[in-house]
Amino acid sequence: MSLRTLSYYWREALQSIARNSWLSAASVGTVAVSLLIVGIFALLVVNANEFTRGLESGLEVRVILRDGQSRENINKLQKEIERLPGVSLVEFVSKDQALEEMKRNLQNRREILEGLQNDNPLPDAFRIKAVQADQIPELAGRLERLNGVDQVIYGHGLVEKLVSATRWVRVAGTGILGILCLAAVFLISTTIRMSVFARRREIGIMVLLGATNWFVRFPYLLEGMILGFLGAVLAGLAVYAGYMSLANYIDQSLPFIHPVTDQRTIIMVLGGVLGTGLVIGALGSILSIRRFLKI
Amino acid sequence: MINFYNVTKLYPNGVKALNDVSLTINRGEFVFLVGPSGAGKTSLIKVLFREELPTRGQVLFNGKNIARLKGREIPYLRRKIGMVFQDFRLLPQKNVFENVAFAMEVTGASTREIKTRVPAVLERVGLLEKTRVFPSELSGGEQQRVCIARAIVNNPVVLIADEPTGNLDPDTAWGLMRLLEEINRSGTTVIMATHARDIVDAMKKRVVAMSGGRVTRDEEGGVYSNEP
Secondary structure, three states: OOHHHHHHHHHHHHHHHHHOHHHHHHHHHHHHHHHHHHHHHHHHHHHHHHHHHHHHHHOOEEEEEOOOOOHHHHHHHHHHHHHOOOEEEEEEEOHHHHHHHHHHHHHHHHHHHOOOOOOOOOOOEEEEEEOOHHHHHHHHHHHHOOOOEEEEEOOOOHHHHHHHHHHHHHHHHHHHHHHHHHHHHHHHHHHHHHHHHHOHHHHHHHHHOOOOHHHHHHHHHHHHHHHHHHHHHHHHHHHHHHHHHHHHHHHHHOOOOOOOOOHHHHHHHHHHHHHHHHHHHHHHHHHHHHHHHOO | OEEEEEEEEEOOOOOEEEEEEEEEEOOOOEEEEEOOOOOOHHHHHHHHOOOOOOOEEEEEEOOEEHHHOOOOOHHHHHHOEEEEOOOOOOOOOOOHHHHHHHHHHOOOOOHHHHHHHHHHHHHHOOOHHHOOOOHHHOOHHHHHHHHHHHHHOOOOOEEEEEOOOOOOOHHHHHHHHHHHHHHHHOOOEEEEEEOOHHHHHHHOOEEEEEEOOEEEEEEOOOOOOOOO
């Protein structure tokens, strides 16, 4: 491709953006709004994922053992549990250890526990961590069936809710994103169709002079991609500025929530926004020039 | 170089524009295509240019069946055929230079090639001093010359002109014919559809007469019409 051809493509694309400036501005606006929401959702999902991961790592299963098990039995049980799928950590907590822990937790009110030393009501137990939170309910079922197990305790319901909430955010987000992107594609394709229509005579002559389809198509493709990219840049800037100040605010006022602000994630989200803008623009223009090239 | 074998073109509205036409045109020939309006001259050109596909029969260009060309090969066929359109088809918002340069831009030529080639071609058609003028400010004859310049700028093997002298005064028309003859002498095959009896009679070239979609006469050094 010669330098002249390249500059021809750019000239044509920029000229036609200028000629249909209002429609171009409208397409840029639609892309910007759509991608703004895309960006917000992406960050929401990233944060939700991070938040759940934090919660998941805190989730544990407690297996309460029947009283009066022999040391041997307990060791056998521990081996069995370790072999179950999805188990990442097994820790035995004896009655005595449990009492010690409770004392530690109660600190200056430990006199409540006075007198329990000789008649410890707390059971022996295993503390188990799962590889993934959504495996916990199934794992709990398996643990209950083991010999010598009295009771299995885990954040019943909470885990399921957490998992389904994250899934819901993802599904709804994707649906809304899809619709918005379609709207943006449609508007860009209308804009491009206008500029193709304004120059259909010229296109006809080009084709008869022996222009390849790509030569005819490229300026319009470029036009669409420029519009998509401009919209994406606007959206990216808004998302970045808005999110950073919000994250900053949350970080300071709600110390137990830490929004994701590491550079890699932010760059990935912004890069995704820009890429989507380009794809939307290209798709919109390809849709509208196809039928003008049947000569 | 150009072979028509039993070509028939039937339009969807039932009009038989070409009826079993067989014709061979060799490299370097100068051929007049004559006949009344609706005789099939324009359809013949359209089929050769791959604007239309023949309903039956074959059209070969340099031995290749042009109906079999793939979509992406068609532009390269058209670059070998310079077209002078009946209605000029110049771009009104581009000046003379840009109109001619456009034909080169379309093929991906470089700026340097365009800057040397376009003025040379404009000089050849006698429009060097009108380089920056827009088509609307030109006379019909001048517009036709721009069209010819655009058609030959890419060194085509064939130049097809449809009624190029139709709205030119006799002097200008003869000037244009001298131009076409000179282009032909430099090796380009010229096919010209025309109604200009005096020109055809005076030039003593090959004449292909058409009527009702058929070739009715094909003679070397012929005249426009055998009827008085």
